[in-house]
Amino acid sequence: MGRSQSDPPKSNDQTAISSKRKREDEAHRRDLDSKRKKLLVTRRQLPIWTHQKAIRAAVRDHDVLVLSGETGSGKSTQVPQFLLDMFRSSKIAVTQPRRVAAISLARRVADEVGTPCGSSSPASTVGYSVRFDQSTSPSTRIKFLTEGMLLQEMLRDPKMSQYNCIIVDEVHERSINVDLLLGFLKQLLAERRRGRNPLKVVVMSATADVETISNFFSKSAPQTNGHSTPVPGTDTEDNTAEASSAASWQGIADDEAGAPNDEVNASNDTKSSVNICHVEGRQHPVKTTYLPQPTEDVIDTALQRIFKIHCGEPMPGDVLVFMTGQETIQNLQKLLEELAENLTRDFPKLLVLPLFAALSQTAQQRIFEPAPPNTRKVILSTNIAETSVTVPGVRYVVDTGKAKIKKFRNQIGLDSLLVKPISQSSADQRKGRAGRESAGQCYRLYTEEGFMSFDRDNTPEILRCDLSEALLKMKARGVDDVLNFPFLTPPPREALEKALMQLLQLGALNEDGKISKIGLPVARLPLTPSLGRVIVEAATLDCLLEVIDIVACLSVENIFLNVDTEDARGKAQEARQQLFRRQGDHLTLLAAVQAYASETSDRRRWCDDHLISHRAMKGAMDVRKQLRAQCKQAKLLPEKAEVETENGPPYEAVSDNILKAFVRGFMNNIARLCPDGSYKTFIGNQTVAIHPSSVLFGRKVEAIMYNEFVYTSKAYARGVSAVQLRWLEEVIG
DNA sequence: GAGCACTGC
Numbered sequence: 001m002g003r004s005q006s007d008p009p010k011s012n013d014q015t016a017i018s019s020k021r022k023r024e025d026e027a028h029r030r031d032l033d034s035k036r037k038k039l040l041v042t043r044r045q046l047p048i049w050t051h052q053k054a055i056r057a058a059v060r061d062h063d064v065l066v067l068s069g070e071t072g073s074g075k076s077t078q079v080p081q082f083l084l085d086m087f088r089s090s091k092i093a094v095t096q097p098r099r100v101a102a103i104s105l106a107r108r109v110a111d112e113v114g115t116p117c118g119s120s121s122p123a124s125t126v127g128y129s130v131r132f133d134q135s136t137s138p139s140t141r142i143k144f145l146t147e148g149m150l151l152q153e154m155l156r157d158p159k160m161s162q163y164n165c166i167i168v169d170e171v172h173e174r175s176i177n178v179d180l181l182l183g184f185l186k187q188l189l190a191e192r193r194r195g196r197n198p199l200k201v202v203v204m205s206a207t208a209d210v211e212t213i214s215n216f217f218s219k220s221a222p223q224t225n226g227h228s229t230p231v232p233g234t235d236t237e238d239n240t241a242e243a244s245s246a247a248s249w250q251g252i253a254d255d256e257a258g259a260p261n262d263e264v265n266a267s268n269d270t271k272s273s274v275n276i277c278h279v280e281g282r283q284h285p286v287k288t289t290y291l292p293q294p295t296e297d298v299i300d301t302a303l304q305r306i307f308k309i310h311c312g313e314p315m316p317g318d319v320l321v322f323m324t325g326q327e328t329i330q331n332l333q334k335l336l337e338e339l340a341e342n343l344t345r346d347f348p349k350l351l352v353l354p355l356f357a358a359l360s361q362t363a364q365q366r367i368f369e370p371a372p373p374n375t376r377k378v379i380l381s382t383n384i385a386e387t388s389v390t391v392p393g394v395r396y397v398v399d400t401g402k403a404k405i406k407k408f409r410n411q412i413g414l415d416s417l418l419v420k421p422i423s424q425s426s427a428d429q430r431k432g433r434a435g436r437e438s439a440g441q442c443y444r445l446y447t448e449e450g451f452m453s454f455d456r457d458n459t460p461e462i463l464r465c466d467l468s469e470a471l472l473k474m475k476a477r478g479v480d481d482v483l484n485f486p487f488l489t490p491p492p493r494e495a496l497e498k499a500l501m502q503l504l505q506l507g508a509l510n511e512d513g514k515i516s517k518i519g520l521p522v523a524r525l526p527l528t529p530s531l532g533r534v535i536v537e538a539a540t541l542d543c544l545l546e547v548i549d550i551v552a553c554l555s556v557e558n559i560f561l562n563v564d565t566e567d568a569r570g571k572a573q574e575a576r577q578q579l580f581r582r583q584g585d586h587l588t589l590l591a592a593v594q595a596y597a598s599e600t601s602d603r604r605r606w607c608d609d610h611l612i613s614h615r616a617m618k619g620a621m622d623v624r625k626q627l628r629a630q631c632k633q634a635k636l637l638p639e640k641a642e643v644e645t646e647n648g649p650p651y652e653a654v655s656d657n658i659l660k661a662f663v664r665g666f667m668n669n670i671a672r673l674c675p676d677g678s679y680k681t682f683i684g685n686q687t688v689a690i691h692p693s694s695v696l697f698g699r700k701v702e703a704i705m706y707n708e709f710v711y712t713s714k715a716y717a718r719g720v721s722a723v724q725l726r727w728l729e730e731v732i733g
Numbered sequence: 734g735a736g737c738a739c740t741g742c
Contacts, residue, residue, distance in 0.1 A: 098740065131742055148742040177741065325738060357739065382738055404738035417737060461740090469742095526742035555742095562736080626742090692735040712737070 028116075036114030043112060046074030048279045052082050055277060059083055059165070063189050063272035064217045065202045066210045070281025071432060075204050076169050077109050080142045083165055083202075084113075090164040090197075091140060095147045095181065097170050098388060099130040102144040106135070109142060131526070132622050147177035148526075154184060155476055155524055159192065160199070167202040171213065172425070173387065174460035179488050180470055184477065186217060186486045190270045201272075207425055209457065210276050216488050218274045270486070284435035286397075290448040298400045299332055301445050306336065309396050309443075310376055315348055317395030317440075318377040320385060322430050324402050324419050329354045329380045336378065348374045355381035355389065358557065361615060367391050386429050390436070397434040399427060401446040401454075407464045410498040412684055413668055415466075416711040423455045460489045467491060467499035468529045472508055475515040476523035506533045506665065521634040526626065527551065530707075534665035535627070537731075539636040541657040546590055548627045549620075550658070553589040554707060554719060556619040558693065561611045572611045579610065580695045584704075584721030586662060587655055588695050593620060659721055663705055664731045671717065672703045672725065679704055679717070682728075691716040 043049060048069065058065045069075040080094050096102040106128035110117035118127040118135025127136035128144040136143060145153075147168075154160060166185060171178055185201050192199040203213050295301040302321060309319055323329050333352050340350040353367050367389075371377045377393065383403050385391050405420045422430075427444065434440030444451065462470070474482050483496055503509045508519030508529055515523065522532035531551050538547035553559055560576070579595060581587035592610075596617050599606040607614040631637035663670070671679040671688050677700065679688050688709065690697050694717070696704065707719030 146741060148740090152742055173740090175740070327736075358737080384739065386739090388739070406738070419738090524742095558737085689735095691737095693737095698734075710737075713735085716736090718737090 032111075032114045032116065035111050039112045043074070043078065046078060047072070047282050048074040048078045051277065051279055052078075055079060055082050056086060058275040058277060059086065059200050059202065061273075062275045063193065063198075063200065064214075064274045065200075065277060066214045066217075066274060067202060067204045067277045067279065068207065068210045069204065069279035070206055070283065071436075072282035073279040075279060076105055077112065079202060079204065080109060080167060081113060083167075083200075084141060087141075087164040087200075091162050092142050092165045092167065093150060093160075093163045094142065094144045094167040095150050095169060095178075096144060097147055097173050097175050097178070099133070099146055100388070101170075102128050102130050102146050103133070103135075106142075106144040109144075113142075132626070147175060147181055151177055151181060151184075151473060152524075152526075154181075155473065158477060160188060161197060163199070164197065165200040165202065167204065169204045170206070171203050172205040172207045172209070172457075174458060174462075174489075176461040176465055176470055179460060179462045180473060182213075182216065182488050183474075183486045186270065186272070187479075189217070189272050193272075207457070210278075212488065214274045214276055216486070217272045220270045283432060284437070284439045286431050286435040286440045286442050288431060288442045288444060290444050290451065291446060294447055294450060295445060298402070298445055299328060299335070302332060302398055302400060303335055303339070305398050305443050305445065306378055307339065309398075309441075310350055310378075311347055313396065313441075315374070315376060316371075316393065318371070318379065318391070318393040319396045319398060320391055320394040320433055321378065321380045321398040321400075322385065322403075323380055323382060323400055324404050325382060326354075326356050326358060329356060329382070332380055348376050351375050351377045353377060353379050355379050355385060355391070357382070357384050360613075364389070385433065386426065391433065393437065394433055395438060395440045397430055397440065397442040399430045399442060399444050401427065401444060401450065405459075405464075408466045410466070410495045412686060412709075413466075414686075414709045414711055414715065418712070421450075421454055423458045424451065425457050427451060427454065462487065462489060462491055466502075466528075467495055468502045471496070471499045472503055472515070472519060472523045472529050475503070475509065475513075476520065480514065502668075503529060505667065506530065508533065521636065524634070525630060526623075527555065530665040531555075532665075534661050535631065536636065537664040538658070538661040539631070541654075541661050543654040543657045543661060544631060544637055545628075546654060546658050547661050548624055548631065549593040550586050550589050550662075552620040552624040552627060553593060553616075555623045556616045557613065559589070559592060559612050559616040559620065560693070561613050572609060576610045576612070582695075582722075583655060583659065584696050585694050585719050586659065586721045590658070593617075593624070597621070656727075659705070659723055660727050660731055662707075662721065663723055663727050666705055666707060667728065667731070669706045669709060669717070670703060670723065670725075670728065671706070673700055686715065688715050688717045690720050691718045694718065694720045696720045696722065 055065065055067070067075060067079065080092050083092060094105070096105065106126055107117050110124065110126040113126055115126055116124045118124055119137055122137050123139050124137040125139050125141045127140040129136060129149050130146050131149065160166065168178060168181060182203070189199055189201060205213065306319055306321065323332065333354055336350065336352045343350065351371055355364060355367055367379055379385070379391055401422055402419050403422050403426070404417055406415055406417050408415050431442040434442050471482050474485060479485055482500070483493065500509070503519070506529055508516055508522050510516045518533070518536055522529055522536060525532040525535060527535070531554065534547060535544065535551060538544040579588055579591045581591055592612065596603060596606065604614050607617060628637060632639055668683055670682040672682060674680050679690070680686065681688060690704065701722035703723050703725050704717060704720050705723045706717035708717070710716050710718060
């Protein structure tokens with residue numbers, strides 16, 4: 001980064017500044033290097049370290065490496081580094097299901113490599129890319145990204161030409177994005193093998209069930225694009241300078257994976273050569289205890305177990321209790337706190353902390369604070385502690401064996417969210433949370449027979465959700481025959497057909513099943529096809545800025561905080577009342593965004609005064625900014641649309657059009673009022689109740705349109721507005 | 734007068 005000799009002569013001051021700068025740079029480099037050397041000591045102790053040569057050889061000699069390794073093996077941080085010098089001229093992508101993981105892994109790996117992270121320096125070789133936060137440099141060689149981000153990149157660069165290696169991590173979680181990604185990669189491997197720029201894929205999973213994935217890649221799949229002709233493949237080129245012998249691989253290679261390799265490249269080009277590697281994890285032992293008899297009352301059993309641990313087990317050692325939801329957590333918290341009052345002084349104190357996603361950031365932060373002296377923490381948590389949040393100091397896990405699980409019923413377009421038994425792998429994941437720092441214990445509040453009756457693995461999301469978004473992404477990638485797409489787990493044909501029907505109805509597909517002029521921008525928007533369609537419709541109805549504001553709110557958690565105490569009502573409730581619009585939730589959200597955006601002095605305080613979540617509002621503003629930018633790119637919004645909605649004409653003038661735009665995207669979600677006072681869906685004649693969180697709750701209007709149809713204790717409509725039935729004809733016509 | 738687990742673009 002030194003100056004070239006052609007630079008103009010510098011003044012003394014400039015010379016002084018530039019030499020100071022040089023000294024600082026030098027110091028910074030030394031800093032990074034000493035950090036790197038220190039970390040190298042720890043890296044060498046990781047279980048995966050001894051597999052380095054084998055992993056490099058496997059990637060060199062095969063198209064796909066399937067790597068299984070339990071927590072603590074070091075695979076997420078080490079594998080990208082092992083492969084770095086094999087791909088000199090291009091990038092390695094590493095996908096993660098969650099943003100925090102992508103960012104923290106990038107920071108860690110940057111330290112280990114000895115490079116600044118992300119965009120902090122043009123020389124940085126390790127970066128990350130997640131929604132709203134991209135941190136890369138021209139020199140980035142390892143890029144951590146969320147699965148959704150890589151899918152988004154794939155829509156813009158179908159060949160993924162900037163990457164020679166794609167590492168897909170945490171595949172065992174089986175998010176719909178990971179399934180989609182694996183299908184696309186299977187197709188892409190075949191395409192890229194024919195070119196000069198072959199692609200390597202590494203699939204990493206925490207469970208030993210690597211066979212399914214291995215078979216998936218090594219078996220041929222029907223071609224999805226008719227124009228491609230099978231070309232005899234060449235063996236993958238040896239693009240590493242290292243002459244590492246494949247012999248060291250033999251000990252680890254699985255015979256079953258090695259066997260089909262010989263024929264792979266010769267016959268059908270959707271087959272890839274696959275190798276399997278297993279790396280042991282590093283966890284402390286956890287002792288498991290089951291109930292002798294099933295329990296009638298899990299809450300009561302949990303209560304007793306927590307007190308037995310607290311009074312019988314030595315300090316320190318916090319307790320993590322896995323429960324189903326906010327309500328049960330708060331109930332148990334109350335019971336525990338009452339009983340803890342009566343504890344004699346012989347026992348340590350008890351600090352009960354709830355943990356669920358809807359909790360404010362500061363309340364969640366409390367689990368990381370050290371407990372006061374002579375106090376044991378009991379954390380009552382939802383599934384959030386299973387994957388997303390690591391609770392420190394836990395030595396005891398209490399597992400109720402249940403979770404709330406969402407499932408989409410495509411026959412009626414209804415989501416159910418019900419308490420169900422978890423899977424065995426989920427139970428083991430929960431148990432593992434007791435052994436992160438030292439040996440621990442896990443109390444399962446079910447019998448061993450109960451455990452044996454659990455499903456082996458979580459049901460992949462692709463079998464549980466609305467497929468319209470996934471199918472539209474496929475169509476946008478040119479996958480015409482979605483019924484024959486290489487799915488790792490093929491969804492039922494009925495579910496695929498239903499989603500195709502939905503896309504046709506939205507006008508996102510042409511009659512021939514190919515993506516339409518409307519479908520293309522919809523596919524690129526970070527929204528469901530329905531909401532994307534609403535955006536496109538709003539552009540023609542001249543209310544796009546307003547609709548973007550509403551859609552932004554619908555894309556984040558509920559902006560209205562729950563009021564559970566009488567005290568919290570009163571003034572604040574009254575202030576919020578000013579935002580309520582009689583037409584329903586959509587215009588109420590718009591009023592809230594406009595009021596928030598026009599508040600220039602203290603937005604946090606404005607939120608507090610109105611019982612509105614500041615976190616959600618900030619999120620909505622991020623989405624709004626992104627949607628506006630993307631709408632400009634898609635020419636839905638004029639380039640110079642700098643008109644702030646809050647300064648524009650009153651939205652009353654366009655309020656009907658706003659709701660009509662929503663009706664276009666949610667034509668199946670219309671219900672009309674019946675003489676008995678209930679609402680029945682226009683299609684299917686199902687009874688729906690307006691959710692208590694809606695401003696229309698308890699109101700009677702001619703007809704309602706809603707964004708979500710969720711079954712919990714009964715079938716509820718959420719995100720509801722009053723509409724006129726004649727709009728339906730108008731919108732369709 | 735009743736209540737949504739968790740991610741992600």
